Amino acid sequence: MDEPVISAVALTKRYGRTLALSDLHLEVQPGEIFGFLGPNGAGKTTTIRLLLDLIRPTDGSARILGLDARADAVALKHRIGYVPGELRLYERMTGGDLLTFSMRLRGRDDTDRVAQLAERFRCSLDVPIGSLSHGNRQKVGILLALAHDPELLILDEPTQGLDPLMQHEFATVLRELRAQGRTVFLSSHDLSEVGAVCDRVGMIRLGRMIAVERIEDLKRRAARELEIRFEAAPPIDAFRNVAGIRDLRIDGTLLHCIVTGSPDAILRAATRFTVASITSHEPNLEDVFLARYDDHEVPHVA
Amino acid sequence: MLRNLFAKTLRDDRRSLLWWGGITALLAFLITLLYPTYRDQAATFEEFWKDAPAIMRSFFGEQFDFGSPEGFLSAEIYSTMAPLIFAIFAIAAGSRAIAGEEQDGTLEILLAQPIPRRRIVLHKFAAMATTSLLLAITLAVALLAGSAVVGMEIDAARLFGATLLTALLGLTFGSIALLIGSAMRGKGRAIGIATGLAVGTFLLNGLAPLVSWLEPLRVLSPWYWFTRSTPLQNGLAAADVAILSGIVLVAAALATVAFERRDIAT
Numbered sequence: 001m002d003e004p005v006i007s008a009v010a011l012t013k014r015y016g017r018t019l020a021l022s023d024l025h026l027e028v029q030p031g032e033i034f035g036f037l038g039p040n041g042a043g044k045t046t047t048i049r050l051l052l053d054l055i056r057p058t059d060g061s062a063r064i065l066g067l068d069a070r071a072d073a074v075a076l077k078h079r080i081g082y083v084p085g086e087l088r089l090y091e092r093m094t095g096g097d098l099l100t101f102s103m104r105l106r107g108r109d110d111t112d113r114v115a116q117l118a119e120r121f122r123c124s125l126d127v128p129i130g131s132l133s134h135g136n137r138q139k140v141g142i143l144l145a146l147a148h149d150p151e152l153l154i155l156d157e158p159t160q161g162l163d164p165l166m167q168h169e170f171a172t173v174l175r176e177l178r179a180q181g182r183t184v185f186l187s188s189h190d191l192s193e194v195g196a197v198c199d200r201v202g203m204i205r206l207g208r209m210i211a212v213e214r215i216e217d218l219k220r221r222a223a224r225e226l227e228i229r230f231e232a233a234p235p236i237d238a239f240r241n242v243a244g245i246r247d248l249r250i251d252g253t254l255l256h257c258i259v260t261g262s263p264d265a266i267l268r269a270a271t272r273f274t275v276a277s278i279t280s281h282e283p284n285l286e287d288v289f290l291a292r293y294d295d296h297e298v299p300h301v302a
Numbered sequence: 303m304l305r306n307l308f309a310k311t312l313r314d315d316r317r318s319l320l321w322w323g324g325i326t327a328l329l330a331f332l333i334t335l336l337y338p339t340y341r342d343q344a345a346t347f348e349e350f351w352k353d354a355p356a357i358m359r360s361f362f363g364e365q366f367d368f369g370s371p372e373g374f375l376s377a378e379i380y381s382t383m384a385p386l387i388f389a390i391f392a393i394a395a396g397s398r399a400i401a402g403e404e405q406d407g408t409l410e411i412l413l414a415q416p417i418p419r420r421r422i423v424l425h426k427f428a429a430m431a432t433t434s435l436l437l438a439i440t441l442a443v444a445l446l447a448g449s450a451v452v453g454m455e456i457d458a459a460r461l462f463g464a465t466l467l468t469a470l471l472g473l474t475f476g477s478i479a480l481l482i483g484s485a486m487r488g489k490g491r492a493i494g495i496a497t498g499l500a501v502g503t504f505l506l507n508g509l510a511p512l513v514s515w516l517e518p519l520r521v522l523s524p525w526y527w528f529t530r531s532t533p534l535q536n537g538l539a540a541a542d543v544a545i546l547s548g549i550v551l552v553a554a555a556l557a558t559v560a561f562e563r564r565d566i567a568t
Contacts, residue, residue, distance in 0.1 A: 045568070054413055055565040077416040084414070086568060088407025092314070101304040105415040144411065 002030045003066055005152055005183040006051065010060035013046050020046045022207045023060070028185055033178055035194030035201035035215075036187040043207040044187040045085045048156050051185075052082055065151060078106060081145035085156035085187070087138060091130030095123065095140040099147055110147045117143050120169060134161040142170065153177065153184045159193065171197045192282075195219075220261055225281040228255045228266075231274040242269045307412075307422060311429035315395070319433050326387055326437060327444035333378050334448025337371065340378075344369030361508035363529070371449065371456045372534045375464075380534065384441060384468045385525075389500050392434055392469075392476025397492035399426035400561060401483030409566055420558035423484055427554045430476050438462075438469035463538040470546040471528040475500045477553035485560035487567045524549060 006028040013021040021043045028034045038044050049055045051062055053073035062069040064076055090098060099114050118125055123139040124132065132140070138161045145153060153174075159167045174184050174197050188194045194201055195215055202212040226245075230253045239248055243265045245257045253276070259266055263280070270278075303313040340347060347368040351359065359365075362381045367373030400423065403409040412422065442458075442465040449456050479496035483489060503523035510520035520526050527546055531539035 049566075049568070052414065054410065074416050074418050077414060080414075082414040084407075084410045086407060087411075089411060090314075090408055097304060101310055102415055104305055105307070105417055141411075144414075 004028055004063075005030050006034075006062065006064050006185060008047070008051070008060065008062040011047065011050055011057050011062060012059035013043075013050060013055065014058040019207055021050070024204075024207075024209050026062075026202065026209065028183060030183055031178060031181050032199045033174055033184040033186060033197050035191075035198035036185060036204065037189070037191055037194055037201050038187075038204035039189055042204045044189075044204060045156055046207075047204070048082075048085070048154055048185075048187060051154060052077075052080070078148070079151045081148065081150035081153045083141050083145045083153075083155045083158040085160075087141040087160075089129045089137060089140060089144075092128055094126055094128055095132075095143070096125035098129065098140065099125065099143060102144055102147060106148050108148055110149070113149065114143060114147050117146055120173070121166060135163060135166070138162055139166070146173070151182060153182065153186075155184065155186045157188055158186070167193070223258050223260045224263075226257055226259050226263060226266065227279040228270050229253055229276040229278075230255065230270075231276050234270075234273045238272065239266070239269055242266050307417065307425035308428050308432075311399075311426055312432065315429065315433055319436060322387075322391055323437055323440040327440050329383070330379060330441055330444040331448040333383075334375075334445055334454060335452055336378070337374050337449075337452050337454045340368045340374050357508070357512065360511050361504075371454045372460075374454075375445065375456070375461075376532065376534055379441075379445065380464055380468060384465070385471055385528065387441075388434060388437065388469050388472025389475045389497075390472075391437060392430060392472040393479045393493055393496045393500070395430040395433060396476035396479030396481075396496065397483050397489045399423070399430065399480050399483060400557075401487060401489040401492045404483075404487055404567055405489050407568070410568070413566065419562050423480070423554070423558045423561050427477070427480060427557070430480065431473060431550075434469045434473050434476065435466075438465045441465050441468075460534055460537055464534040467528060467533050467538060467542060467546070470543065470550065471524055474524045474546055474549045474553070477550045477557070481553045481557040481560065484557035485564065 004027040006026060008024055008026040011021060011024040011026070012019075024043070024047060026047075036044055036047070046055070050057050051064060051069055053070055053076075056070065065079055067076055069076065089095075093101070095118075099110075103110055114125075117123070121139045121142065123143060124136060125140070125143075129137055129140060138158070142158060145155070145158075159170055162170065174186070177184060184197075186194060186198065191201065195218070198215055200212060200214050201218070203210050223246075233253050234250065234255065236248070236250045239245070239250075239255065239257070244261050244263075245259050245266050248255070248257045250256070255270070257266065303309050344367075348366070351366055351368075363376060366377040368377060400409070403412065413419070439462075442462050445461060445465075446456070446458060448454070475496045478499055479492045482495045483492035504525050506516060507520060507523040507525035507529065510516040510523075510526075524546055527542045531542055533539065533542075
């Protein structure tokens with residue numbers, strides 16, 4: 001296997017007596033979209049800012065694209081695109097000027113690429129950033145991260161303030177970048193957002209990485225609510241031995257159950273009767289994720 | 303204007319520099335117009351100043367020859383107004399450079415660019431020095447223009463020298479603000495400490511001649527090196543320039559080191 005794009009070893013950050021990040025191990029492989037998931041304050045932003053050399057680890061170290069995150073920080077910034085969690089841009093500059101400034105600092109000319117991206121995101125680049133809405137500022141931040149066609153994108157909740165259409169467009173862009181072999185490290189507090197694009201997700205809580213899972217595996221284990229309405233009330237016994245379901249109950253003509261994994265068995269059983277309608281609720285991956293780890297003692301952080 | 307961080311910083315500061323330059327030039331010009339009045343009543347002013355409390359004379363100058371252009375400009379421009387303007391101007395720039403950007407949150411985006419931290423400090427420092435110099439040239443030109451209008455004869459080279467030394471005095475406090483802001487977070491803290499030092503060392507320089515135990519500490523005050531050789535009358539003294547420049551350069555160098563080492567606040 002290729003060398004990981006990000007490899008963090010025992011990364012720890014302490015602020016006085018507060019432990020913001022504890023002994024974090026992390027490997028992100030080339031060409032994958034890695035979701036970094038956790039509630040606010042769990043240590044996502046701390047991890048990302050350590051990777052970018054904005055803050056320095058109390059202990060541990062990280063290598064990115066084969067270089068040392070700390071010693072080779074400047075060289076790495078040529079190859080990384082970053083959207084900060086709390087994006088603040090120069091409000092008196094226009095988006096276009098800011099992007100030009102970045103190109104000059106990087107010694108590149110990405111004018112065409114910027115123009116394409118601006119059109120895709122419908123991003124206005126000729127007015128002062130201070131006069132833009134929150135969502136439009138976010139777009140400028142995204143362009144700033146994507147403009148130099150980086151090998152690695154580090155994104156801290158990048159879709160904040162974007163309307164659903166643009167969030168969708170952004171997900172499409174990420175998939176295209178993956179297809180081109182780029183790597184994405186995407187933090188979010190919302191698994192459903194991450195689940196749509198990521199290959200793997202890591203869950204961080206209270207400064208510790210508590211699990212890393214493939215999204216496919218999560219989905220396979222996911223439980224979804226299923227409601228089937230019949231023309232006539234079916235006998236509950238006909239469903240008692242169906243594999244992969246629980247919480248079975250029938251109220252008149254409405255059958256309700258929770259399905260884990262494939263709904264094939266329950267659907268086969270149901271079609272022996274006349275089905276009027278089926279309602280399925282998307283599985284809440286977060287519940288699946290947590291269901292597995294809630295039993296484990298969540299480590300205490302001083 | 304976006305070629306590098308130095309150029310961008312100048313571009314960001316262009317409007318503010320225009321205001322500072324305009325108002326400074328206007329004030330300076332108007333003050334020179336008062337020269338004929340002062341000259342004609344020089345004896346009265348000198349009498350008045352001789353009777354002023356010793357402490358005031360110690361702070362602002364032992365004696366002023368109001369009748370001469372040099373004496374007039376020393377009293378009205380270089381004793382308080384110009385140092386104040388340059389110190390405030392430079393402290394504002396120095397505190398804004400790193401701590402201000404950090405507080406605004408824009409440092410995060412700047413540091414996402416491939417630019418070494420020490421270069422950020424150096425470019426910001428160079429921009430502060432450049433705008434201070436431009437302000438100095440503006441002030442000197444306005445004073446020369448005013449002098450021409452009222453027929454005040456003054457040596458242009460000495461005028462530029464005195465103005466340059468004033469800008470250098472301002473830059474010592476500006477560099478200290480830059481150093482504080484590079485070493486720790488908080489624009490307010492950088493402004494506060496640098497201003498405190500400016501006022502404190504001003505008091506030290508003024509009180510030292512009157513308080514025996516302060517006398518040996520007087521050399522620690524940038525104001526001492528600023529006032530010592532009265533460049534308007536005598537021309538710039540190399541030692542004064544060297545010592546003030548030394549403070550400025552050491553503070554800037556320490557700022558690069560301090561900024562290299564520290565965490566950036568969100």
